[in-house]
Amino acid sequence: MSVRVRFAPSPTGFLHVGNVRTALFNWFFARKNRGSLVVRIEDTDAERSERRYEDQLLEDLRWLGIEWDEGVDKGGDVGPYRHTERFPLYRDRVEQLLGEGRAYHCFCSQEQLEADRKKQLAEGQSIRYVGRCRDLDPKEARDCLDEGRPASVRLRVRPGSVSFQDLVFGLIEVDTDNVGDFILLRSDGSAQYNLACVVDDSMMGITHVIRGEGHISNTPRQILIFEGLGLQVPEFAHLSTILGPDGAKLSKRHGATSLAEFRQLGYLPEAVVNYLALLGWAPPEDGNEILSPEKIVSAFDLKSVNVSPATFDLKKFNWVNRSHLKECPLPRLLTLAEPFLEKAGLVGTDPTLDLQGWTE
Numbered sequence: 001m002s003v004r005v006r007f008a009p010s011p012t013g014f015l016h017v018g019n020v021r022t023a024l025f026n027w028f029f030a031r032k033n034r035g036s037l038v039v040r041i042e043d044t045d046a047e048r049s050e051r052r053y054e055d056q057l058l059e060d061l062r063w064l065g066i067e068w069d070e071g072v073d074k075g076g077d078v079g080p081y082r083h084t085e086r087f088p089l090y091r092d093r094v095e096q097l098l099g100e101g102r103a104y105h106c107f108c109s110q111e112q113l114e115a116d117r118k119k120q121l122a123e124g125q126s127i128r129y130v131g132r133c134r135d136l137d138p139k140e141a142r143d144c145l146d147e148g149r150p151a152s153v154r155l156r157v158r159p160g161s162v163s164f165q166d167l168v169f170g171l172i173e174v175d176t177d178n179v180g181d182f183i184l185l186r187s188d189g190s191a192q193y194n195l196a197c198v199v200d201d202s203m204m205g206i207t208h209v210i211r212g213e214g215h216i217s218n219t220p221r222q223i224l225i226f227e228g229l230g231l232q233v234p235e236f237a238h239l240s241t242i243l244g245p246d247g248a249k250l251s252k253r254h255g256a257t258s259l260a261e262f263r264q265l266g267y268l269p270e271a272v273v274n275y276l277a278l279l280g281w282a283p284p285e286d287g288n289e290i291l292s293p294e295k296i297v298s299a300f301d302l303k304s305v306n307v308s309p310a311t312f313d314l315k316k317f318n319w320v321n322r323s324h325l326k327e328c329p330l331p332r333l334l335t336l337a338e339p340f341l342e343k344a345g346l347v348g349t350d351p352t353l354d355l356q357g358w359t360e
């Protein structure tokens with residue numbers, strides 16, 4: 001079976017370096033294994049998703065030189081590639097689960113759910129649905145639906161544990177008691193992320209899900225949905241979080257964190273690819289860390305991806321960038337430098353400015 005991976009950003013802001021690294025590792029893995037890369041837009045969060053962010057992130061991926069095979073802009077056999085255009089597919093799957101008794105309608109109000117949450121917090125219990133509607137008499141549930149009462153749909157989570165062998169983190173096991181019956185379809189009829197993600201990964205034939213560590217807690221839920229629908233569970237590889245120099249999760253207060261900012265600052269795309277590849281992946285031991293995208297692809301292996309969090313080190317990033325700048329042919333360098341020279345008022349003001357010997 002050929003490898004199929006996907007990069008699935010949510011268009012809710014500029015592409016953060018953590019997401020860029022996820023996109024790169026998916027690309028390296030796809031190319032290394034002669035597989036396909038799908039770019040899927042996960043815009044289930046209607047309030048925060050914006051088309052301008054989607055355009056920007058696709059533009060950022062192109063700038064980096066990432067090539068994908070299918071996606072929102074390219075089409076493909078298993079589209080559409082945007083969550084919001086796939087809602088009927090998610091509803092069909094929910095009907096299947098409801099029909100088989102693997103899911104049920106929940107009529108609890110926000111107030112009830114909030115009161116349950118507060119009580120669980122006060123009692124030091126884990127936060128999960130209390131199961132009030134789990135065993136509603138089917139006739140009663142039908143009457144509520146007929147009355148037009150708003151209802152979400154929850155998965156009837158089975159007892160026991162869910163385990164998976166993460167290709168980076170190793171064996172992960174979770175007791176489903178701590179998961180609780182979670183929402184698949186909201187009361188407004190929109191799909192919750194875990195449902196959309198599973199239906200898409202399955203229908204798009206994804207063999208390996210490579211994504212940030214922050215999604216580890218979603219994985220058991222997703223496996224339960226795969227199981228409920230009788231679908232093949234893909235392999236999972238989670239990538240450790242990127243930290244700032246102070247050991248806290250890399251964020252705006254550490255300085256530039258989006259690809260758009262690094263582009264504006266003048267970093268070369270091949271330097272970004274090279275540096276982010278080194279965040280969590282150890283290249284073969286010949287000591288050379290300055291690598292072209294082709295070299296990275298040929299050496300890439302998920303087995304060499306680290307579990308421990310990677311630290312974003314600006315000094316090292318600058319060194320990597322400088323090393324690539326030194327290799328950059330002068331005509332390309334001049335073209336790249338022009339907007340910066342213009343901004344600094346250096347173009348057209350000094351006819352004697354001799355850039356021929358300029359290498360650094």
Ligand code: GLU
Nearest residue numbers: 008009010042197211215
């Ligand atoms: N849309 C999710 C995000 O941007 C990614 C989910 C996934 O890769 O499964 O974090």
